[in-house]
Amino acid sequence: MQTRAKIFDDLAKVAGGAASTLSGLKGEVEGLVRQxxxxxxxxxGTVPRDEFDAVKAMxxxxxxxxxxLEKRVRALEKxxxxxxxxxxxxxxxxxAKPKPKPKTRAKPAAKKTKPKK
Numbered sequence: 717m718q719t720r721a722k723i724f725d726d727l728a729k730v731a732g733g734a735a736s737t738l739s740g741l742k743g744e745v746e747g748l749v750r751q752x753x754x755x756x757x758x759x760x761g762t763v764p765r766d767e768f769d770a771v772k773a774m775x776x777x778x779x780x781x782x783x784x785l786e787k788r789v790r791a792l793e794k795x796x797x798x799x800x801x802x803x804x805x806x807x808x809x810x811x812a813k814p815k816p817k818p819k820t821r822a823k824p825a826a827k828k829t830k831p832k833k
Contacts, residue, residue: 793799
């Protein structure tokens with residue numbers, strides 16, 4: 717009876733050791749995967765979210781300032797009696813035409829020179 721209990725105790729210790737080893741291995745695998753993903757993102761030209769948000773905020777601010785300046789310019793033009801230029805209508809994008817291949821020029825024929833007398 718006592719030997720069975722000892723065997724179960726030994727098996728429990730082995731199982732506990734295996735579980736702790738696997739949890740350590742899990743942490744290592746997660747770290748490696750994270751490094752690979754970060755490397756792929758850096759190589760792919762992606763930017764971190766905080767940098768993207770900062771640029772987005774700058775663009776929104778610039779757009780707001782542009783609209784404010786446009787209103788001021790229109791008011792000044794109206795005050796001066798100038799007619800504001802019409803806004804160009806957005807043209808629908810046409811399909812890009814393939815660039816023609818450059819034509820090769822034929823070499824010019826050698827000039828005939830008159831014999832000197």
